[in-house]
Amino acid sequence: MVFFKKSVIQDERVFNIKNKIYAEIYMLVIVICGISALVKHYVYDLNIEHMFTEFIILIAGAIYYMFRSVMLGVFSAEVELHDRKSKRSMQQKNLIYSIAFGIGIALFMGINSAVRYAEGPGQSMEYFFITAFASLMFYLPFFVIILVVGNGIAKRKCDKVMSKMLDDDEFGDDDEKH
């Protein structure tokens, strides 16, 4: 009986708009977390341990997105689309960003140390170079590992997931023309 057959078609307009709203809610949560961390630091003069919840929310969200996009095979597609449009590959960009972040934080730490703790220009220079060098040694590898190596591993894993999904093709087609 056709009249009693339940429709399997869902209203994709409603579904898509709901997903868009969820994405906006996520952005709202990120902004509120950022504002909360800044207010705690600058208004209430609280230390970093008081911002633990905000950091957990921000980091957990990023890790969850990364994990899901790898396991659902979206990460490789994102890299492919990016590399097709951009002059520099995503991997090259990640390397540039990690070096820039590393140098940026090292400079910030160096200047902060020289301004806050040093007495006189000689000691300022000394503190600046020591702190900046130590920070560079720590943060540069950290960002290279997180951004370059992490993305490389995620890409390889995602490629495997994707090829498993596409393996089902009984015609054996992956990138072949026939």
Added chain:
Amino acid sequence: MNLVMTMKNIKLKMARVEHDLSQAELAERVGVSRQTIGLIELGKYNPTLNLCLTICHTLGKTLDELFWEEPES
């Protein structure tokens, strides 16, 4: 029009082969990833009408020719 695909889209694959295109080449022309074309051909992803139209325009086919499926009785 029934655009919900549950089976392999052999018509799309045939049209692509007719144009001597790989999945990657078709994907580049359409502006999507190779995986998306692969999943559409396998019937594992339902493209939007916009994407269907872009694929049809790229391959010079109509929606009927590439995506029509007879309703299940």
